[in-house]
Amino acid sequence: MTGYLDTVAHPWTRQHIQTAIMYDFRTVQRSIDQTEGGQLWRGIKELEDAVWVFSKSTAELLDEISIFGERSKDIDFWSRTNEKNAEEYVREVKRKLYYCTSSLMTVVDIARAFNKKWPLDDFIEQRDKSFSTPGLHDFLQKLRNFSSHWRMAQANWIIKSDSKNGIRIASFVISKDELLEWRDWGSKARKFIEEAEDNIDIRDIFTHYKKQLQQYYSWHKGALLDKYSSILRPFFEYSKIHKGLQQMMMWNMILSSFKSEMNPYQYLARYLSSNQIELILSYEHRSQQQVDALIRMLDMEDFCGAQLRAKAMHVFGVKTITD
Known part of the structure; x- marks a missing residue:
């Protein structure tokens, strides 16, 4: 239409x-x-959402490893009657590991299409700077397929205790031998595995990569807002005008239907935060200053004409010169 x-x-x-x-x-x-700016902004938000999903999935994976470490302190955790405990945690790690790697692939796919439409001159240089660990990105991309065919075992858990500092850390690791049994890594990912120590710690690599990814996309968004500001500005201006006009019509309807016996202060909490209400109440009661502050807080200064302002003053019982 x-x-x-x-x-x-x-x-x-x-x-x-x-x-x-x-x-x-x-x-x-x-x-x-x-509009062109609207399409760009939607693309930025879609990319942000994909990065958020990956970050959230990674946090849940790291939490699962930490929960295992905490609960496995209990001696009953290892009793024969609870022998499925470790197996269930292994399954949870595998499930959340799959979420992490799958969401990473989603970020890659969305970013690839986005960069074709909205390129940045130095994005390759910045990408290489942010993702500075050779082969890590390629390894995590392939890890999704590997984990689909890999049978995890209790042996993948390593628990280290530091009695001196009272620290107990649970890690979930995969040995180089286990990884290299799979043949489809590709040259960069395989080199990353071969150059690693005996075990690859899932917590460490995802913690490290998450920081790299967040650093890169923080730069990426800032660079986009800078380069394409002339495209984005009209979109935000149109959106602001549209929202303001909608608000103006809504408040005109609300204020027009307000009855004299109604208490306007009763309804402040519907539209203002606690801090904003406190600020409103810091002005003289039922004063023009209160009404002016309310208009500012509702971001209505550009859309509150003389007629609408007069209605607000009447609702709050503000005495004017003509009263």
Whole structure:
């Protein structure tokens, strides 16, 4: 469905957006989202979501390893009646390891398509700088397929105790021999394995890689916002105008239907945080300063005309010169 804004040349003014709302309010946000800046912003958010899923999956994997280390302190954990304990934790690690590697592949796929459409001049240099451990990225990409065919065992758990400092650390490791039994690593991942020590610690490599990935995508987003600011600015301007006009119409309806016997302070918590309410109450009771502060907090300064402001003053019982 073509919206009114789709028939209007850029830049769109406040009057254009207001007319579009009156023409068919359902198409306005869609038209704004379809601008070049809207498409870029949606791509940035999709990439952010993918990075978040990987980071969250990694945190859950590391937590699972830590939980095992804590619960395995109990001597009953190792009793024959609880012999399935370690097996269940192994399964949980394998499940969450699969989530981590799968979500990493999602980040890679989304980033590859995104970079083709919205390239950055020095992204390869920055990528190599952030992902500075040779072969680690390739190893984690292949680890998903490896873990699908790999039978984990209780032997993969290593628990180290430091009696002097009272520290007990559980690690989940895979030996080089286990890894190299699989033939489909590829040259970079295989070299990473061969150059590692006897065991590869899952906690260590995911902790390290998570930091690298977050560092890179923090730079990546900042670089995008800088390079494509001229594309993003109209999108955010249109979105702000659209939201402001919607708010203006909503508040006009609310204030117009407000009854004289109603207490406006009763409804502040619906729209303001506790800190904002405290700030409102720091001004003189039922004063113009309170109303002005409320308009600022609702981000309505550019959309609260004389008529709407007068309605707000009336609702709060502010005495004016004419009263």
